[in-house]
Amino acid sequence: MKENFKNIKVIGFDADDTLWVNETYFRDAEQEFAKLLSQFETPNKIDQELFKMEMKNLPLYGYGVKGFVLSMVEMALELSNHTVSSKTIEKILDIGKAMINKPVELLDDVEHVLKQMSGKYKLILATKGDLLDQERKLEKSGLIDYFHHIEVLSEKESNNYSKLLKHLEIEPSEFLMIGNSLKSDILPLVDIGAYAAHIPFHTTWQHETVSEQSATSADYLTLNSISDILKYLDE
Known part of the structure; x- marks a missing residue:
């Protein structure tokens, strides 16, 4: 991937298994x-x-x-x-x-990364799931103030993301999505010309798996941890 993020204006984060355990x-x-x-x-x-x-x-x-x-x-x-x-x-x-009623367990370095980014980029949360449950988890997480916009999508597909970027009034080349699911957080963004950074989580729902060909043919960044993204954004 050409890790050239100099034009990025908005960074989107998945919620479950990217920011917290789910x-x-x-x-x-x-x-x-x-x-x-x-x-x-x-x-x-x-x-x-x-x-x-x-x-x-x-x-x-x-x-x-x-x-x-x-x-x-x-x-x-x-x-x-x-x-x-x-x-x-x-x-x-x-x-x-x-x-x-489970407590919200943040993953390592999440809040540190959000603090580092919040003054430089517009941060949004783009997740799917039950609206009430996702709002509850976000409130419990203590992270809500970092996000300019919160979007709970019925599905995470290319057309949904295109509508979101249109609402945010930005081009795909100005958007970076960070998430743990290749199917939901990465491949749809690559399809529309946006940037994407994949952070694998140790447990993946069967519905979110993709073929090896899909995983290896797309152009995206793979990170070991969420904090790794900072070195690319600082370049």
């Missing part, structure tokens, strides 16, 4: 769910079927904890042939409530 909590919840339904199926089968249910419901519920919980409930009914107890359903709801 996917880890979903993996933990899936394990709890599998234990609750262990009398009906194996953990691996339950995990596979739950993912299929999430994908089926995605156009209806969107992203986030609430849609995830509804998919768990529906999956529990299906796997048990509608014999699952009301107590088990209550425990599934409790899993969801516990996820929503």
Whole structure:
């Protein structure tokens, strides 16, 4: 990638697993769910079927904890042939409530990076998920004052980003997006001619994976940590 960021005016950040921990909590919840339904199926089968249910419901519920919980409930009914107890359903709801009430755990150096950037660039948050949940996490994070604009997208696709940049009144060449998902935070930006920096997270939702060809053919920057971006912006 040509790491020439001299024309950058606006820097966008993904939220979940870029600024704070998120996917880890979903993996933990899936394990709890599998234990609750262990009398009906194996953990691996339950995990596979739950993912299929999430994908089926995605156009209806969107992203986030609430849609995830509804998919768990529906999956529990299906796997048990509608014999699952009301107590088990209550425990599934409790899993969801516990996820929503999790503390916001910032990733290393996030606030330091935002402080360094805030006086030089216009910073925005571009995320997807449940609006109420994302607003709650942002408020809990203590980071809200760093952002000029907050956008919760139903999907992170090229046309969504193009509309966002038009709203911000900037050209793609003036925008840098930083995120952990190649599918959502990187490749759509490359497609429209913007800059993108990928920070891999140790856990990735299956829905966010891309082919090796897509990952290697696009022109973007890969960072070991969020703080690495500073050396490129200072050049």
